[in-house]
Amino acid sequence: MTTIVAASTRMAADMREQPSVLARIVERRPRLHDALRAVTPDPLRGIALVGRGSSGNAALYGRILLEAETGALVTLVPPSLARLSRPGADRTGFLAFGLSQSGRTTEIGETLAALRARGATTVGIMADPEGPLAQFSDLVIDLACGGERAVPATKTFTAELAVLAAATEALSGAPWPDATWRAMARAVARALDDEDTARAVAARIDATALSVIGAGVFVGVALEGALKLLEAARIAATGWSAASFRHGPMTLAGPGHPVIAIRVEGKAGDDVRHSLTMIEAAPVITVSDDPTADLPIDGGLPEALAAIPAAVRLQQVALAVAVRRGVDPDRPPRLKKVTLA
Numbered sequence: 001m002t003t004i005v006a007a008s009t010r011m012a013a014d015m016r017e018q019p020s021v022l023a024r025i026v027e028r029r030p031r032l033h034d035a036l037r038a039v040t041p042d043p044l045r046g047i048a049l050v051g052r053g054s055s056g057n058a059a060l061y062g063r064i065l066l067e068a069e070t071g072a073l074v075t076l077v078p079p080s081l082a083r084l085s086r087p088g089a090d091r092t093g094f095l096a097f098g099l100s101q102s103g104r105t106t107e108i109g110e111t112l113a114a115l116r117a118r119g120a121t122t123v124g125i126m127a128d129p130e131g132p133l134a135q136f137s138d139l140v141i142d143l144a145c146g147g148e149r150a151v152p153a154t155k156t157f158t159a160e161l162a163v164l165a166a167a168t169e170a171l172s173g174a175p176w177p178d179a180t181w182r183a184m185a186r187a188v189a190r191a192l193d194d195e196d197t198a199r200a201v202a203a204r205i206d207a208t209a210l211s212v213i214g215a216g217v218f219v220g221v222a223l224e225g226a227l228k229l230l231e232a233a234r235i236a237a238t239g240w241s242a243a244s245f246r247h248g249p250m251t252l253a254g255p256g257h258p259v260i261a262i263r264v265e266g267k268a269g270d271d272v273r274h275s276l277t278m279i280e281a282a283p284v285i286t287v288s289d290d291p292t293a294d295l296p297i298d299g300g301l302p303e304a305l306a307a308i309p310a311a312v313r314l315q316q317v318a319l320a321v322a323v324r325r326g327v328d329p330d331r332p333p334r335l336k337k338v339t340l341a
Contacts, residue, residue: 010149010330011232011319018155018312019189021145025162026181032141032163033170039121039139040171045093046073047171048120050111054153054224055099055160057239061220062097062164065304068216069172077115079107092119097167099125100133101148101156112136125163127156150330152231154315157224158188158308165304176302187298187309195316201285201294202320209236210258212314213245213275216268217307225260225314232329233321242268242275250275253282260314263288264306265299287313 025032047066051059059076067074077096098112113136116122124137127145134140143159169175210229214222223239230237240249242261253259259282263272269288276284287310289299295317297309322329 009319009323009328011152011154011315014148014150014154015312015315015319016192017145018158018192019185021143021155021159022162022185022188022308024144025159025166026178026185028144029166029169029175029181032166033175035139035141036123036167036170039123040095041093041121043093044072044095044171045091046075046095048075048077048091048094048096048115049099050077050079050096050108050115051099052079052105052108054157054227055101055105055108057220057224057227058157058160058164059097059099059220060223061161061217061307062167064219065164065168065217066171069168069174069304072171077111079105079111088114088118090119091115094120095123095171096120097123097125097164098133098137099160100131101127101143101153101160102131104128104131104133106132109133109136123167125160127159151332152228152318152329154228158311161308161311168304176305180301180305183298184301184305184308187301187306188312191297191309191312191316195320197295198313198316198320199324201317202324204283204285205235205258205317205321207235207256207258209238209252209256210260211245211249211252212237212239212260212262213242213272214239214262214268214310215242215271216266217303218262218264218268218272218310221307221311221314222260222262224311225262225318228315228318229321231332232318232327233325234327234332235321242272246275246278250278253279255281255283258283258285260285260287260317262310263290263293264297264303264310265289266303268303285317
């Protein structure tokens with residue numbers, strides 16, 4: 001018999017705060033735009049992002065979105081750069097974002113400091129604006145989400161996505177309407193209110209391993225969803241772009257290896273749909289703006305903002321699987337909330 005742990009976990013409490021956290025970011029967007037424009041180099045030679053773990057997955061989302069919307073060259077910088085490589089090229093004219101939910105991850109600070117020493121303008125995105133990362137940042141963006149109680153990151157991750165989307169608006173000069181941002185926050189609230197759907201999906205996941213796939217801005221969300229399933233529910237989950245999945249990992253898909261697919265209307269959704277046509281025997285669970293999806297989200301959102309409620313749906317599944325299996329999602333073995341190195 002499966003032991004069911006109490007659903008009132010720290011992770012659940014953190015997740016429930018996401019609509020209010022996102023609403024505050026929506027309200028702050030004009031100030032974020034002004035602050036970013038004030039420090040952005042002119043001319044802008046390129047953009048760099050540094051992150052690890054959940055923040056690294058958010059950085060991947062930002063990398064794809066920023067390059068698509070601004071036309072700038074955007075790169076992910078390995079957080080170990082400062083420790084493991086020789087001094088690099090001149091980065092004057094670059095805007096470098098360091099993402100660290102705690103603001104205390106040493107290697108993120110060291111790498112941001114190295115980029116700054118090479119001439120880059122640096123922006124620290126963190127939940128603790130007093131963290132050490134601030135000393136290496138020309139601009140600090142406070143996620144203003146309060147402390148997270150569970151080890152698996154939830155509200156800090158979606159806050160990072162929202163801040164990176166706002167940064168994209170500032171640098172591209174093409175903001176989404178205020179009403180669209182408010183619709184995104186409502187979509188998150190509606191998803192969180194629909195816990196029964198996530199529980200029903202969790203009941204279908206009878207596997208020790210699975211894959212999560214997405215395309216475009218949803219690749220970082222897929223990687224994050226896999227990380228949440230690994231941390232909270234102890235499932236050997238891996239995240240992939242839909243294209244990368246077709247180039248090898250798809251061989252794993254089968255009766256004992258489900259696939260969770262993020263398939264939102266648009267070019268990214270078309271790529272994921274193509275991958276799904278090549279899967280025959282594996283159980284497939286869809287996160288989609290199609291109301292008939294296994295894990296539906298509200299429709300009508302641009303892909304960049306639809307990624308946020310999609311991420312919340314994957315958080316819900318990870319929590320529901322953990323509860324169903326009787327494992328503690330708040331304190332994964334051998335993990336700490338803040339990884340200093």
